[in-house]
Amino acid sequence: MSRSVLVTGGNRGIGLAIARAFVDAGDKVAITYRSGEPPEGFLAVKCDITDSEQVEQAYKEIEEAHGPVEVLVANAGVTKDQLLMRMSEEDFTSVLDTNLTGTFRVVKRANRGMLRAKKGRVVLISSVVGLLGSAGQANYAASKAGLVGFARSLARELGSRNITFNVVAPGFVDTAMTQVLTDEQRAGIVSQVPLGRYAQPEEIAATVRFLASDDASYITGAVIPVDGGLGMGH
Ligand code: NDP
Numbered sequence: 001m002s003r004s005v006l007v008t009g010g011n012r013g014i015g016l017a018i019a020r021a022f023v024d025a026g027d028k029v030a031i032t033y034r035s036g037e038p039p040e041g042f043l044a045v046k047c048d049i050t051d052s053e054q055v056e057q058a059y060k061e062i063e064e065a066h067g068p069v070e071v072l073v074a075n076a077g078v079t080k081d082q083l084l085m086r087m088s089e090e091d092f093t094s095v096l097d098t099n100l101t102g103t104f105r106v107v108k109r110a111n112r113g114m115l116r117a118k119k120g121r122v123v124l125i126s127s128v129v130g131l132l133g134s135a136g137q138a139n140y141a142a143s144k145a146g147l148v149g150f151a152r153s154l155a156r157e158l159g160s161r162n163i164t165f166n167v168v169a170p171g172f173v174d175t176a177m178t179q180v181l182t183d184e185q186r187a188g189i190v191s192q193v194p195l196g197r198y199a200q201p202e203e204i205a206a207t208v209r210f211l212a213s214d215d216a217s218y219i220t221g222a223v224i225p226v227d228g229g230l231g232m233g234h
Contacts, residue, residue: 004066009076013175017201021209028066049102068113071212074103075125092139099143120163121212128231155221164220171227173199194229
């Protein structure tokens with residue numbers, strides 16, 4: 001059955017791989033983008049998730065074209081790495097505003113239609129560093145850990161409405177976000193990963209698609225690592 005799927009930040013990186021996985025499964029997929037030309041093959045809506053008005057507008061466009069969102073993948077996220085000593089309040093609040101409050105904005109708006117439909121699937125893209133911690137990423141790690149408490153609270157609040165909330169925690173994935181790292185940093189990371197390599201975005205997408213499928217009907221409030229073993233035990 002073709003469902004109405006929304007992937008935030010689906011214009012590139014992990015989000016694009018997720019969006020493609022849903023298209024391949026026959027779903028109607030909307031993606032958000034902020035600037036430039038979005039990729040073809042999706043309903044692309046312009047939306048900055050730090051702006052509630054833009055979120056509202058994006059949902060209106062999607063609902064007109066595809067009907068209420070049945071599967072939401074909150075993937076959009078940013079980093080602004082800095083050691084605490086040098087981290088400005090703006091570095092902290094802007095990352096929280098995108099990664100955590102931005103997710104709140106899109107989840108809250110999706111919830112309206114899901115409550116009416118008495119079903120829904122929400123998958124949040126966190127990170128291995130949300131639980132492991134990462135020097136220089138206190139803002140990012142706090143935002144990603146926050147997603148776990150957020151999802152688990154909603155899993156309890158809305159389980160009786162047949163809406164599931166799950167978290168995928170990727171390790172290091174080969175995208176623009178990690179391409180800024182130096183060769184030395186990359187080698188250091190890979191040496192810590194039992195599988196000895198970065199993930200490809202499609203490997204994250206496969207887990208997201210599973211969590212939104214009928215096969216995952218009894219899974220909610222879970223945090224699924226897709227990290228090559230990097231976060232084992234956390
Ligand atoms: P990219 O930097 O390649 O893509 C980030 C995406 O988020 C882009 O589509 C970007 O849109 C979007 N985005 C950022 N800020 C906003 C905003 N305010 N409003 C709307 N969209 C926004 O990163 P990845 O694909 O690597 O990351 C995707 C998710 O996966 C993120 O949440 C990230 O934290 C997480 N993750 C990534 C890992 C990695 O190793 N790459 C590891 C663990 C988690 P635009 O193109 O307009 O900028």
